[in-house]
Amino acid sequence: MNPSDLHHLAAAYSLDALDGDERRAFEAHYPSCEICSREVIEFRETAAVLANETALPPPVALKSAIMAEVAATRQLPPVLPDQVTTITGRRDRRREWSRTVVATAAAVVLAVVGTVAVIGLTAGLGGSGTDEVGDLLAAPDAAVASLEGEGGVLRVVWSPSRDQVAVVGDGVAGAGPGRTYALWFLGPDGAAPAGLFRPDSGGIVRTVLTVADADPDAWGVTIEPDGGSPQPTTEVLFSGPA
C-alpha cells in the first residue's frame, strides 16, 4: 500500500473499521505522520461522542468485581520520553521482540548453564503437573530456559525429541477473565504459538504442552483472549533465549 492511501485511513482506523493488515500498516505509519496523528486524535474524540449516545450502566455488581481485580493487578510502567508507543503498545512490543532476537545470539554461549538450572528446578517442583514436568526433565535432550519478566521468572523445559515443552512458575498472577497466558516460539520468521497455560489459584504453573517441529531461538509469553491468537496481540510479559 502506498503512503497516499494510508493518509486516508485515519477515519476508518479511528472507528476500528480496518482489518488486521491495514490496521497494522496504519499503526506503523501514523505516529510519524503529523496530519494522520492529529486526525486520529480528533476522530477518536468524535467517536467518543458517538459512544455517549448508547450509554447504558452495567450491572451494579460489576464494579466490585473490577475493583477487586484491580487491587490484585500490577500496572504497566510509564513510557519514558525516549520511547514511543501507540495506545495498544504495539510498537513497544515490536521493540521487545527485536531485543529478544538480538539477545538470542549471545545466548548460545550460555547453553551449558542448563544443567545447573535443571537441578534447581527439580528441587523446587511441587503441585499439579509435577510428574509430567519431572518426566520431561529426564529426557536426554531436555533444555531449560529462564524467561524474565516484570512479574518474576518463568522457566521453560523443552525436549525436541519428545515434541514437548513444559512451563513452570510460581507466584504467577492470573491472566484475567476470558484471557489466558500464551507461550510463543520466536524464530527468524517471527512468532509462532506454542500453547496456552494458566496458573492455578495459588499462582502455580506446571503445564506440559505438545508442540511439533519447533526450532525456536527464543521464547516469549503474552496474555491473549481465551482460545489463543495466531500472533501475539499484547505486550510480551516474559521472554528469554531458548
Add this chain to the structure above:
Amino acid sequence: MVEMNPLRRLRVVPERDQPSGETELLRAVGRGDEAAFGQFYDLTSARLHGIVLKVVRNPALAEEITQEVYLEIWRLAPRFDPSRGSATGWSSTIAHRRAVDRVRAEQARTDREERDRPGPSAPFDSVVEQVLDRIDRSAVGEALRSLSEQQRTAVTLAYYGGHTYRQVAALLDIPEGTAKTRIRDGLIKLRDQFGVAP
C-alpha cells in the same frame, strides 16, 4: 454554516477545566490511585459498557468485555498521554476496539466452522434503525441526521455495527473505496459539528 450550528457547544475536550474530569482522574489512576479509579469507573462505565453492548449485543458478553476493558485501563493508565487526546477518547477507543476485536475473533471462528454452510448476512437495517431510533431526539442524533443518508449509514455500520469498511462495502453493495470515503466524509462532518479539538 458550521459556526451557526448550536452543536458547537458540544465540545468534547475542555474537561481540562473540570477539577474532577476524566483526564485528571485517569492521571491519578496512572499513579496507582484506586479511589480515583473507582471515580473514573463511575463517570465512564455507562458509556463504555453501552458501546460494548451496542457492538456485541449479548449482555453477558458485554459485561465480561467491560470488565476486561477496565482492567486494561488500569494496567495502561500509567501510559496515558493527555497530549494525544482526552481520557474520554482514550477509554472509548479501548472499549470499542476490544468489543470489535472480540466480535471479529468469534466471527472468524464461526466462518471456519461453517465454511460450507451458506448463511444470510445480518440485516444491517436493524442496526441503523435501532441506533437512529434511540438517539433520535438528541443533539448527536441531529448531527448524524445532518450527514447524507449514505454517510450516516456507513458511519453507523462501522462504529455501532463494528464492521470494517470492506464489510460496509459488501453490506451496501458499493466499492470499497466508496465505503472508505463515505466513512471519512461523514466523520469529518461530525468532527466539525462537535467542535472536537485535539
